[in-house]
Amino acid sequence: MDKLKEHKVIILSGATGYVGFQVLVELVKRGYKVFCVGRNLEDKRFLQQSGVNFFDLDLTSGNLKLDELKKKIPNAFAVISCLGSRKGEIKDSWNIEYTANKNLLNFAQKIKCNKFILLSAICVQKPRLCFQKAKLAFEKELKASNLEYSIVRPTAYFKSLAGQIKNVKDGKSFVVFDSGLNTACKPISREDLAVFICNCLTTQEMQCKVLPIGGPGPAITPLDQARILFEKAQLPTRITKIPSFLFLLFSYFLTPFCIFSNKLADYREFLRIAHYYATESMLVWNSEENKYSDRDTPEFGQDLLDNFYEHTLRKTDKNDYGVDTKLF
C-alpha cells in the first residue's frame, strides 16, 4: 500500500463503546479510512458511517494468528484502542485491559504501524483495583515498545455522572457518599474527548506522553452535581448521605468466601470499585502537596455537565439516559 493512502488508515478497537463510537464518528469526519476490529460489529450504527470496514476478531485470544490477520487488515497510520472491561470483573479486566491491548500492540508492530493511542483512565495514578493494575501493566508495555504513543487518561465521563437523573426526575433524593465534598472531577463529554483523542494523531506535543485530561473546569463535587441537577429539574434539593465505609465493610465480610467462588470475588471487586469512586477524586494527584489538584488537571473542550443534564432531563425515554452506573 502506498504511503499516502496508508497515512489515512486507522485501526480502531472498542468502536461499539461509549467513547469508541464517538472516536469513529470523529475519524470519519476528518476523512480517515477506519478499520474496526473486535466483536459485535454488526451494529447498525456503523452502516451509516462511510469509509468504515469491520473485522470480527476475538481480541482476548491467547493465540491470535497475526500473520493471517495481516493479510486481511491493511497497513495503517495508527492504532487507537478505546477498549474497556464492561463491568470490571477480575478476569475480564485482565483479558481486556491487558491481553486484548497487548494483542493490538503486537499487531501494530507486525504491520509496522508506528503510532498507538490508548484510552486509559486518570484513576490508574492511584492503582488499587484489578482493572487499574491491568491498565497500568499494558501502559508499561506500550511505553517500552518502539512505537510512538499517546496515553490518554480522562477524568469522569458525563455518562458516569448520569446514574441519578432518573431518581431525581422521579422525585427521589440524590445520594452522596460521606459529606459529598470529599471527591471532585472535571467531567468531559464523549464528543470533546473524541476530538482530543483524534488530535493525538497529528499533534507533535502529544507524542510519547501520558495525557491526563478533563472537561471545562472548575472541578465539581457530588454536592455540586446534585445542585446542578435539581436546579435543571426545577425541583427542591434533596440529599441522602451514606457512609462510604459500608462498601469496605461488606467487601471485608465477603473476603473469606471469595476463595471458593469467582462470582463472589467479582462481587467483592465491585464493592471495592464503588468504595474507590466514593472516596477518590478523578483529578491529577499532586504528590508534593499530597492531594488531588484541580489546578494541575488539564482541561479540554466546551461541553458542560449542566447542558448534558438539561438535555437528558428533557428525554422522555428513561432507558435512553446513557447511564453507566446507578451509584454515581
Ligand SMILES: NC(=O)c1ccc[n+]([C@@H]2O[C@H](COP(=O)([O-])OP(=O)(O)OC[C@H]3O[C@@H](n4cnc5c(N)ncnc54)[C@H](OP(=O)(O)O)[C@@H]3O)[C@@H](O)[C@H]2O)c1
Ligand atoms: N466511565 C468513565 O467515566 C471513564 C473515565 C475515564 C476512563 N474510562 C475508560 O475509558 C475506556 C472506554 O470507556 P467506555 O465507557 O467508552 O467503554 P464501554 O462503553 O464499556 O466500551 C468498551 C468497549 O470495549 C469492548 N469490549 C469489552 N469487553 C470486550 C471483550 N471481552 N472482547 C472484545 N471487546 C470488548 C466493548 O465491546 P462490546 O460492545 O462488544 O462489549 C466496547 O467496544 C475504558 O477503558 C474506561 O476504563 C472511563
